[in-house]
Amino acid sequence: MLNHIWLALIVIGILTAAGRDVYDVVQNSYGNGIPWDVRLEDDAAARAPVSQKGGVRTAALSLRKTVQISAAELRRHFPTDTIDGGVSIPAVYMQHEDGKRSLVMDVTGEDVPERFVVMAEALGGGQKLSAQLERKGDGWRMRIDDVSLVYLRKVTNAAFEIAGVAVQIAIGLIGIMALWLGVMRVAEQAGLINHLARLVRPITVRLFPDVPADHPAVGSMIMNISANMLGLGNAATPFGLKAMEELDKLNPKHGVATDAMVTFLALNTSCVTLIPATAIAVRAAAGSSDPAFIIGTSFLASLTATIFAVIISKLLSRVRIWRWERSEAE
Amino acid sequence: MMEVFRVIVSVLSAVAIPALMLFFLAYGAFKKVKVYETAVEGAKEGFEIAVRIIPYLVLMLVSIAVFRASGAMDVFITLVSPITDLFGIPAEALPMAMMRPLSGSGSLGIMTETMQAYGTDSFIGILVSTLYGSTETTFYVLAVYFGAVGIRNTRHALPTGLLADFIAFLAAVFFVGLVL
Numbered sequence: 364m365l366n367h368i369w370l371a372l373i374v375i376g377i378l379t380a381a382g383r384d385v386y387d388v389v390q391n392s393y394g395n396g397i398p399w400d401v402r403l404e405d406d407a408a409a410r411a412p413v414s415q416k417g418g419v420r421t422a423a424l425s426l427r428k429t430v431q432i433s434a435a436e437l438r439r440h441f442p443t444d445t446i447d448g449g450v451s452i453p454a455v456y457m458q459h460e461d462g463k464r465s466l467v468m469d470v471t472g473e474d475v476p477e478r479f480v481v482m483a484e485a486l487g488g489g490q491k492l493s494a495q496l497e498r499k500g501d502g503w504r505m506r507i508d509d510v511s512l513v514y515l516r517k518v519t520n521a522a523f524e525i526a527g528v529a530v531q532i533a534i535g536l537i538g539i540m541a542l543w544l545g546v547m548r549v550a551e552q553a554g555l556i557n558h559l560a561r562l563v564r565p566i567t568v569r570l571f572p573d574v575p576a577d578h579p580a581v582g583s584m585i586m587n588i589s590a591n592m593l594g595l596g597n598a599a600t601p602f603g604l605k606a607m608e609e610l611d612k613l614n615p616k617h618g619v620a621t622d623a624m625v626t627f628l629a630l631n632t633s634c635v636t637l638i639p640a641t642a643i644a645v646r647a648a649a650g651s652s653d654p655a656f657i658i659g660t661s662f663l664a665s666l667t668a669t670i671f672a673v674i675i676s677k678l679l680s681r682v683r684i685w686r687w688e689r690s691e692a693e
Numbered sequence: 694m695m696e697v698f699r700v701i702v703s704v705l706s707a708v709a710i711p712a713l714m715l716f717f718l719a720y721g722a723f724k725k726v727k728v729y730e731t732a733v734e735g736a737k738e739g740f741e742i743a744v745r746i747i748p749y750l751v752l753m754l755v756s757i758a759v760f761r762a763s764g765a766m767d768v769f770i771t772l773v774s775p776i777t778d779l780f781g782i783p784a785e786a787l788p789m790a791m792m793r794p795l796s797g798s799g800s801l802g803i804m805t806e807t808m809q810a811y812g813t814d815s816f817i818g819i820l821v822s823t824l825y826g827s828t829e830t831t832f833y834v835l836a837v838y839f840g841a842v843g844i845r846n847t848r849h850a851l852p853t854g855l856l857a858d859f860i861a862f863l864a865a866v867f868f869v870g871l872v873l
Contacts, residue, residue: 375800376761525758526754528825534743536743548731548738555717604841608742608842625847628854629840652813673737676849
């Protein structure tokens with residue numbers, strides 16, 4: 364199942380990206396090759412020339428301006444978008460030594476069309492979209508470089524970026540894992556984890572019939588679930604991974620998940636939440652009048668999910684394709 | 694009432710870690726365990742587990758990142774919305790429900806956006822934050838936990854996790870509807 368979903372995410376992702384890019388080429392969604400007719404207005408807020416640092420730009424003159432683009436122009440270039448009206452975008456106008464003029468638009472503003480933001484990123488300018496300028500009557504003719512294969516590029520960048528992030532996440536775990544598994548080892552040697560396991564024996568023998576009630580795995584699982592309930596994610600992960608290691612010691616088939624592991628992960632992912640700290644913090648930051656309102660609803664929703672998760676894990680373990688007897692060891 | 698509960702839990706979560714550490718180590722010392730040497734042995738194991746996770750985590754996160762960057766989610770939501778309408782699930786909360794099991798940072802972003810668009814204290818706003826608060830990033834948890842012990846055949850773990858997420862979603866719709 365995980366195999367198929369994993370493959371499906373990649374295949375669907377790449378095909379969708381390719382499909383969208385082909386659509387954009389066919390429709391010319393980015394208005395490639397069509398020059399823009401625009402007007403430049405002096406920026407009242409900042410009339411002064413832009414200061415230049417250490418010869419990075421070769422412009423002889425640069426001024427802050429606003430680019431006025433009419434709704435008709437936007438519709439002509441972006442045929443697949445719905446356009447509500449014209450826009451004015453802050454920009455830096457530059458006149459170069461060789462007489463050429465160019466423009467760098469700042470696409471961070473609220474009313475800037477989404478399309479421009481995507482184009483700026485695709486052309487490697489981040490939040491700045493560059494264009495060449497020519498005089499045309501009393502206005503200007505603006506040319507922007509062609510943009511294509513936006514989604515395929517996005518997919519490539521995302522894949523490379525996240526591969527690095529994944530390693531950082533794992534490396535970041537090292538410290539916290541070392542600390543907690545160190546402390547855990549002391550507790551284990553002192554016999555504390557076994558005491559803990561014995562305390563919750565009536566529950567665990569039913570949840571995990573294959574795990575001996577005084578096995579160290581039970582203690583670690585309890586610690587993991589308690590830490591999760593309190594919202595202590597940093598402590599929960601080391602306990603949980605320790606629990607998985609202990610459960611794996613009872614596993615006769617290397618590389619195959621046991622029923623106990625699946626039930627444990629079902630408990631873990633649906634875990635009863637006493638206090639959803641992150642969600643409350645985001646609500647408070649977004650200006651909610653009662654950020655903590657969701658404590659009750661989260662608790663009830665997660666409790667329901669946890670009960671069902673355990674039942675589902677027990678039921679699915681009997682489905683033929685997932686049955687333990689049919690799982691091949693490596 | 695809710696406020697009292699919140700204070701109790703937040704005090705508990707602040708005190709839990711130092712208290713646990715003190716109790717474990719002190720109890721170990723009392724039982725004549727060589728505290729430092731033993732802790733170092735355990736810590737080595739922690740290092741190994743964290744490194745062992747890397748290939749699992751890289752491959753899992755890459756496949757999710759590819760899916761997200763392609764914009765396939767929007768297409769998917771258009772496809773499933775007729776079905777979810779039958780369950781009375783608001784279409785505005787669908788991106789959140791889809792993203793939650795896949796990506797923690799992605800769903801955090803969607804929660805923030807959705808609350809900005811529909812209001813933090815609206816039905817949709819409370820629903821998405823309840824959803825974020827009540828479920829975990831299933832794919833991430835599976836990659837890390839199974840990766841730590843080298844499990845490649847995960848059997849019914851993923852369907853169990855995703856069905857549980859779906860039930861959490863239905864329960865969130867139900868309970869939020871009940872209190873509002």
